Each structure stands twice: as structure tokens, then as C-alpha cells.
Amino acid sequence: MRILFATAEVSPIAKTGGLGDVSGSLPKALAKHGHDIVIFMPLHRQAREWFTRNRTTLEEVLPATQIMWANWAAEASFLRTTLPDTDIPLYLVANDHFFNREQIYAPRADGYDDGIERFTFFCRAVIRACELLGIVPDILHAHDWHTALLPVYLSSGLRGMTEFAATRSVYTIHNLNYQGIGRAAHFSVLGLHSRYWSPDAIEHFGQVNLMKGGIIFADQVTTVSPNYAHEIQTPARGAGLDGVLRSLSFKLTGILNGIDIESWDPETDPNVPSNYSASQMNGKALSKRALLDDAGLRWRAKTPLLSFVSRLVDQKGVDLLIPALEHMLRAGAHVVILGSGESRYEDALMRVGEANSDRCRVWIGFDNALAHRLYAGSDMLLMPSIYEPCGLNQMYALRYGTVPVVRLTGGLVDTVIPFDATNAVEANGFGFVTPSPRDLFTCAWLGMLNFKETRTWKQLQANGMSADFSWDRSALEYDRIYRRAMMAF
Numbered sequence: 001m002r003i004l005f006a007t008a009e010v011s012p013i014a015k016t017g018g019l020g021d022v023s024g025s026l027p028k029a030l031a032k033h034g035h036d037i038v039i040f041m042p043l044h045r046q047a048r049e050w051f052t053r054n055r056t057t058l059e060e061v062l063p064a065t066q067i068m069w070a071n072w073a074a075e076a077s078f079l080r081t082t083l084p085d086t087d088i089p090l091y092l093v094a095n096d097h098f099f100n101r102e103q104i105y106a107p108r109a110d111g112y113d114d115g116i117e118r119f120t121f122f123c124r125a126v127i128r129a130c131e132l133l134g135i136v137p138d139i140l141h142a143h144d145w146h147t148a149l150l151p152v153y154l155s156s157g158l159r160g161m162t163e164f165a166a167t168r169s170v171y172t173i174h175n176l177n178y179q180g181i182g183r184a185a186h187f188s189v190l191g192l193h194s195r196y197w198s199p200d201a202i203e204h205f206g207q208v209n210l211m212k213g214g215i216i217f218a219d220q221v222t223t224v225s226p227n228y229a230h231e232i233q234t235p236a237r238g239a240g241l242d243g244v245l246r247s248l249s250f251k252l253t254g255i256l257n258g259i260d261i262e263s264w265d266p267e268t269d270p271n272v273p274s275n276y277s278a279s280q281m282n283g284k285a286l287s288k289r290a291l292l293d294d295a296g297l298r299w300r301a302k303t304p305l306l307s308f309v310s311r312l313v314d315q316k317g318v319d320l321l322i323p324a325l326e327h328m329l330r331a332g333a334h335v336v337i338l339g340s341g342e343s344r345y346e347d348a349l350m351r352v353g354e355a356n357s358d359r360c361r362v363w364i365g366f367d368n369a370l371a372h373r374l375y376a377g378s379d380m381l382l383m384p385s386i387y388e389p390c391g392l393n394q395m396y397a398l399r400y401g402t403v404p405v406v407r408l409t410g411g412l413v414d415t416v417i418p419f420d421a422t423n424a425v426e427a428n429g430f431g432f433v434t435p436s437p438r439d440l441f442t443c444a445w446l447g448m449l450n451f452k453e454t455r456t457w458k459q460l461q462a463n464g465m466s467a468d469f470s471w472d473r474s475a476l477e478y479d480r481i482y483r484r485a486m487m488a489f
């Protein structure tokens with residue numbers, strides 16, 4: 001099948017989190033299954049910088065083109081390269097005003113003020129490029145709120161055009177809490193017929209809601225773990241869209257994300273100070289020493305090293321982590337933290353780091369190579385997420401023999417088998433349920449106690465390292481969903 005993948009981020013070119021990782025790795029797995037994929041993403045400043053650093057030449061595929069819709073017009077340039085290390089075409093939509101910015105979405109937690117305009121432009125430009133370049137996908141696969149308009153446009157007129165008559169859409173929710181919400185006045189930006197201003201379409205309690213549109217108009221909807229697919233149909237986790245999702249549950253499927261097992265392999269990872277594998281773990285101990293050196297912490301036998309690598313937003317449980325940290329440090333742990341995000345969290349974590357400089361190191365920023373060193377060099381990874389659609393960090397940790405300590409929510413339930421007295425043979429991590437600093441600390445403490453039990457610990461590490469988180473199985477499930485979408489009228 002010919003699949004058009006439209007996404008705001010693609011790793012390693014421009015990424016803020018797991019959406020980038022998935023967009024950089026799932027297409028490879030789909031291509032292996034015989035699909036013919038093209039990817040579209042905006043030419044963010046980060047992407048431009050990545051191409052310059054990596055001496056990638058971009059081919060201009062179309063002259064600067066006016067994109068016109070409703071009362072709007074803006075110019076797009078279209079450039080082409082391939083997804084690194086593949087021959088999958090990657091199209092970049094360039095417009096300096098919208099995408100040549102310091103950050104991909106920020107500074108506000110929910111993005112720049114003109115988020116609706118930026119991504120409406122992007123979706124319109126993708127469609128125009130398809131028309132001009134003769135790209136006729138069987139499946140338009142859109143991701144998160146940024147590209148939610150594509151299924152809407154497909155159903156609202158594009159399909160009436162002969163070339164797109166057979167195209168069907170799949171919409172993947174990576175995070176239901178970012179919905180692309182705008183004021184009522186934003187409706188005029190979208191260029192949709194007034195009948196779409198309805199609670200059965202884009203309108204949600206008097207506001208524009210792009211994600212709602214994606215969910216309603218896509219032929220199939222997926223989200224990134226089976227457990228999250230269930231959770232988002234409940235009022236507690238439905239972020240106001242649970243009713244819509246329940247009523248459309250017949251076309252909603254949870255497919256667990258995979259990871260790129262080639263770039264995330266402790267045996268070959270060039271970022272890891274000393275490579276290792278499940279059968280030869282010496283390198284992990286050396287990587288821990290190197291990480292402690294980087295962090296300015298002293299190596300001490302039997303002292304566990306706990307890490308946290310994350311966007312610093314409330315989703316990730318930073319409010320639980322900060323009070324629990326003091327207790328972990330007092331109980332004898334070393335802790336290293338790498339994150340960036342809301343300044344109240346950055347400041348609070350920096351303060352903990354400064355007050356405990358002999359036990360704790362906090363790096364504020366986004367640093368992929370350092371993230372790899374943290375997964376490799378630590379004994380445990382903390383992930384006290386309040387909610388977690390899938391979570392990739394715990395899978396990276398498991399693959400690197402680092403035992404995850406997680407709150408059992410979303411995809412963490414589908415990937416972490418928590419240790420208890422009865423299942424030491426199959427467990428691969430530690431889990432807690434109640435979102436409180438006390439429960440996080442108790443869970444980490446259980447981990448710290450077991451860290452001293454060499455046999456138990458080796459078993460936990462071996463269980464994690466032998467799990468299969470490759471994309472193979474999930475790519476087959478996407479294949480099934482694409483086929484189902486093709487059957488929609």
C-alpha cells in the first residue's frame with residue numbers, strides 16, 4: 001500500500017519526545033513489510049540545523065508555491081531528502097514565518113499562540129504537494145493534533161476529487177491531552193464548510209478542537225498502547241473526549257509502540273562509553289562509572305544510581321518526584337536527572353541538585369547523546385508518570401539492563417511487569433499505583449533493597465533485556481488497521 005505519513009516531528013531530525021521517535025522508526029518497519037511510504041514534516045529550524053550538521057543536501061521539488069484556502073494565502077517551498085539510513089522519501093514543508101522558530105512548539109506549554117494557523121498551513125501544504133507531485137496515497141496516516149485536519153479535509157471534499165477518491169485515513173493519538181484547541185474565531189482559519197462547526201465535528205464546547213475532528217473523520221483511529229486505548233474512554237483519562245471515543249470505539253485500536261532496536265542497542269550504541277550485552281555486562285558497570293564521572297559523583301560499591309530523563313511537564317509526575325527525591329537521596333541513592341520544560345520544574349530540580357551535589361546531578365536541556373548515556377549507566381530509571389500513553393523511556397531502559405520504577409498507568413502497564421514476592425521469575429521492574437510521593441519513594445526503596453540482592457537483580461535485568469520491543473509485531477497490527485481503513489466507504 002502507498003502510505004503518506006504526516007507528522008510534526010521525525011527523529012533524529014527534529015524531536016521533542018516520543019512522537020519523533022515513532023515517526024522516525026515505524027516507517028522503516030512498515031517499509032520492511034512491503035509498504036511504499038512517504039513522510040511529510042515541517043522544516044523546523046532544528047531540522048534545518050540537523051541537515052546542515054549532517055551535510056545533507058535537500059532537493060527542491062517544487063518552486064515556491066502559494067497555498068490558498070478560505071481567506072488565507074501563504075507561500076510554501078517543498079524540499080526532499082530521505083529518512084536517514086533508508087530510501088524512504090522525506091518531504092519538508094518550508095515557510096520561515098511558521099517554522100523557522102527557536103522551538104518546535106513552545107514557549108507556552110501548549111505551543112505558540114498561532115499553533116492552529118501553523119498546522120492548518122502545514123496540512124493544506126501537504127495536500128497541495130500531493131496534487132502537484134501526483135502523490136496519491138492509499139492511506140493518509142496522521143498523528144496527534146498537528147495533523148488532525150488531514151482526515152477532516154479528506155472527508156470534507158478531497159475525496160470528491162477523483163485522485164483521492166480511494167484514499168482512506170488513519171489517525172493516531174499519541175497524547176490525548178494536547179488537542180489543538182482554539183477560540184471559536186479560529187474556525188475561519190480552517191477553511192471548512194460551516195456545517196463542520198458542530199459538536200459532531202470540530203466544535204467542542206464552543207471552541208475549535210482539531211483532535212476531535214481527527215477522531216471523528218478518520219476511517220480508523222489508533223492510540224499507542226492497548227491500556228491507554230481503554231483509559232481514554234473513561235472520564236478520568238478522556239480529557240473531555242471520552243464520550244466521543246466511547247461512541248466511536250468500534251474504530252479505535254491500541255497498538256503498542258515499538259522502538260528502533262538498531263539505534264537503541266547497548267552492544268553497538270556509539271554514545272555508550274563501554275558497549276555491553278545481556279551475556280557480557282562488564283560494559284554496563286564501566287558505563288556507570290563514566291556517568292558518575294560526568295555527573296561529578298563518586299563511585300561507591302553497592303550505591304544504586306537512579307535516573308530520570310524527561311520532558312519536565314506535569315504528565316511526567318515531576319510533582320511526585322521532587323518531594324520523593326529528598327528521601328531517595330537520604331536513603332543512600334545517587335540520582336541523575338536530564339530534562340527540560342516548564343521553568344518551575346527546571347528551577348526546583350536545579351535547587352535539589354545544588355543542595356545535594358555529592359549525591360545528585362541535574363542537567364537541564366535536551367541532549368540525545370547524554371540520554372543514551374543515562375539509560376546505559378544507571379541502575380534504575382524513574383518514571384512516575386501521572387499518565388503515559390505508551391512511554392518509550394522504560395523500553396529503552398529495559399533494553400539497556402536498567403530497571404524501571406514506574407507508576408502503573410497507560411503503556412507502562414503494557415510493558416513493565418512489576419516485581420513482587422510471587423513473580424520474581426518474570427518481573428522486569430517495579431511499579432506503584434497511587435500518584436503520591438510516598439508511594440513513589442516506597443517503590444524506589446523496594447528497588448534499592450533488591451539492588452543489593454545480586455541474583456534477583458540479575459534476573460530483573462535479564463528479563464528486561466530479553467523482551468522484544470521491536471516494531472515487527474506492531475507493524476503487522478498497523479498493516480491490519482490500514483486494510484480495515486481501506487474497506488471503509
Ligand code: ADP
Pocket residue numbers: 016017018019021309310311338339340365366367368371390391392393394
Ligand atoms: P514523551 O513523548 O511523552 O516525551 P516518551 O517516553 O514516549 O515520552 O519519549 C520520550 C523521548 O524523548 C525519548 O526518546 C527520550 O529519551 C527523549 N527525551 C526526553 N527528554 C529528553 C532530554 N531532556 N534530552 C534528551 N532526550 C530526551
Ligand code: GLC
Pocket residue numbers: 017018019022174175224257388389390391392411
Ligand atoms: C506521546 C506520549 C508518550 C508516547 C509518545 C509516542 O508523546 O506522551 O507516552 O510514547 O507519544 O507515541
